[in-house]
Structures are given as C-alpha cells and as structure tokens.
Amino acid sequence: MIDGIGNYRDFWPHYLGAHRDPRTRLVHFAGTGLGLALLIAAAATLNPWLLLAALAAGYAFAWFGHFVFEGNRPATFGHPLWSFASDFRMLGLWLGGRLEGELRRHGINPDSLPRLRGRE
Numbered sequence: 001m002i003d004g005i006g007n008y009r010d011f012w013p014h015y016l017g018a019h020r021d022p023r024t025r026l027v028h029f030a031g032t033g034l035g036l037a038l039l040i041a042a043a044a045t046l047n048p049w050l051l052l053a054a055l056a057a058g059y060a061f062a063w064f065g066h067f068v069f070e071g072n073r074p075a076t077f078g079h080p081l082w083s084f085a086s087d088f089r090m091l092g093l094w095l096g097g098r099l100e101g102e103l104r105r106h107g108i109n110p111d112s113l114p115r116l117r118g119r120e
Helices: 008-017 022-045 048-070 080-095 099-105
Strands: none
Touching: 008 080, 022 048, 022 080, 080 099
8 A cells, every 4th residue: 555545446536646747748648649659550560660659659748747747756656556556547437528526526626628529
C-alpha cells in the first residue's frame, strides 16, 4: 500500500485530485490518443519501436502536465496499473460528457474543462 491508498475505490478520487488543472487533463488526453494511434500503427506494421514510442508518448505528455501545470508527482510512480486504467477512465468520461459531473462529485471544480463541440 503506497500513499495510504489500499484499493482502487479510494485511488480514483486521489487520481482526479491530481488532475485538477484542465491543462493537465488535456495533455493526458493528447498523450493517450497519440499512444493509442502509435499502438495501432505498431500492430499494423509489426514495428516494435512504435510500441515503445506509444508508451513513451503517453507517459511523456502525462508527466509534462504533472510537472508543469500541477506541480505534483504523477500517480504512475506509486500505482502504475490503477493510474493506467484511470487515464482511460478519465478519457472515457470526458468523451462521454460525464467528466464534469464526476469531478464535481469528488469536490473538484471543473471550470475551464476542455469540451468537445456539441457534447455538453
């Protein structure tokens, strides 16, 4: 147990709290999208270097957001699997127009949340 968090249910609000700045969330979304595109390209071309690039891109964008915008330590360092899953959960909520409500539910102000046109 790292940071006193012993289960995913307790980790999720901690994860959202570490992503308070909408710019952090935006660079996470960009990194996750680029990582997925590179993963698809790696599978299509059977190029293992693209697989490494996918991991590097995803983490580089996310860590940039934490160090530059949030000024905190990425959750990946303490909870790599939960953090990885939460990146996709947060992206899915954003794409579905439900991230704002989830942030509010956990006491996080979602002002200036990047929005998809026509979604919210």
